Amino acid sequence: GQQLNQSPQSMFIQEGEDVSMNCTSSSIFNTWLWYKQDPGEGPVLLIALYKAGELTSNGRLTAQFGITRKDSFLNISASIPSDVGIYFCAGNDYNTGKLIFGQGTTLQVKP
Amino acid sequence: DSGVTQTPKHLITATGQRVTLRCSPRSGDLSVYWYQQSLDQGLQFLIQYYNGEERAKGNILERFSAQQFPDLHSELNLSSLELGDSALYFCASSVGVAGDEQYFGPGTRLTVT
Numbered sequence: 001g002q003q004l005n006q007s008p009q010s011m012f013i014q015e016g017e018d019v020s021m022n023c024t025s026s027s028i029f030n031t032w033l034w035y036k037q038d039p040g041e042g043p044v045l046l047i048a049l050y051k052a053g054e055l056t057s058n059g060r061l062t063a064q065f066g067i068t069r070k071d072s073f074l075n076i077s078a079s080i081p082s083d084v085g086i087y088f089c090a091g092n093d094y095n096t097g098k099l100i101f102g103q104g105t106t107l108q109v110k111p
Numbered sequence: 112d113s114g115v116t117q118t119p120k121h122l123i124t125a126t127g128q129r130v131t132l133r134c135s136p137r138s139g140d141l142s143v144y145w146y147q148q149s150l151d152q153g154l155q156f157l158i159q160y161y162n163g164e165e166r167a168k169g170n171i172l173e174r175f176s177a178q179q180f181p182d183l184h185s186e187l188n189l190s191s192l193e194l195g196d197s198a199l200y201f202c203a204s205s206v207g208v209a210g211d212e213q214y215f216g217p218g219t220r221l222t223v224t
Contacts, residue, residue: 031211042113042201042215043154050211088154097167097210099144101154 006089006102013079014110021087021105022073029091032065032072033099037086046087047074079109114138115216117202123222129190132219136183136204142166143185144205144213145177149198160185161208192223 006023013019023032031050035043047058049065049072056063062075072091076083089102114137124130136143145157156169160179171177174192179185189196199220203213 033212035215040199040218040220042115042203042217044113045212045214048212092210094209097159097208098156098169099210099213100156103153 004089004091004100004102006105008105009103010106010108012108012110015079015081017079019076019079019083019107020073021089022071023089023091023102024071025091025100026070027093028069029100030069030094031092032063033090033092034061034063034072034074035088035090037088037104039085043088076107079107081109081111083107084109113214113216115202115204115214117200117216117219119219120217121220121222123224124192125224126192126194128192128223129188130192130221132187132189132200132202132221134185134187134202134204134216136185136202137214140204140206140214141183142205142208142210142213143179143183144203144210145171145185145187146201146203146215147198148201148218149195152198154201157187159210166208167210189221194223197221197223 034046037043047063054065060077086104116135141162146154157171159167177187199218203215
């Protein structure tokens with residue numbers, strides 16, 4: 001079945017630093033989504049990407065849909081303490097209609 | 112606030128029991144999805160309903176079942192509960208059937224003792 005490899009698994013950074021995380025897939029996706037989850041809460045949609053090569057920003061967040069349609073990355077610039085949480089990538093295959101989630105990247109920010 | 116509501120927030124029950132989790136999608140969304148998230152695990156897709164009909168199935172156990180009602184709210188029924196069923200259960204909704212841009216509820220934390 002389809003699998004997503006998300007890396008890194010965890011990151012511990014200093015406030016103000018930039019962060020980069022990525023996801024790769026064994027197969028092609030039609031859509032890439034990035035979510036953030038705070039402890040005990042539901043995932044919150046950050047960015048949705050629909051087109052290969054697409055680069056989309058949401059405030060300090062920037063995400064790209066890889067040209068091969070098998071990968072995506074998320075960058076966070078000038079990190080702040082409230083960026084702490086788990087970031088999930090998710091890919092959607094229109095053939096199955098299922099959203100496949102990566103295992104998550106846990107981000108910790110030191111003030 | 113995503114607009115998706117889930118009740119109850121917490122549920123504690125004993126092994127062998129049956130529980131029902133409830134979800135109301137965002138206004139206008141026709142698809143409802145159920146996910147299970149165990150400790151240190153990612154989100155595991157269980158099942159999707161679209162406009163009242165089952166649309167896609169994931170790794171849902173036979174002891175679990177779901178339905179979507181005419182008013183589009185959905186219920187997830189978990190029976191013969193085992194300790195390993197303890198997890199966060201999330202409902203998500205989307206406008207269409209393709210699964211894009213799913214908006215998640217706050218979750219129900221189930222503890223089986």
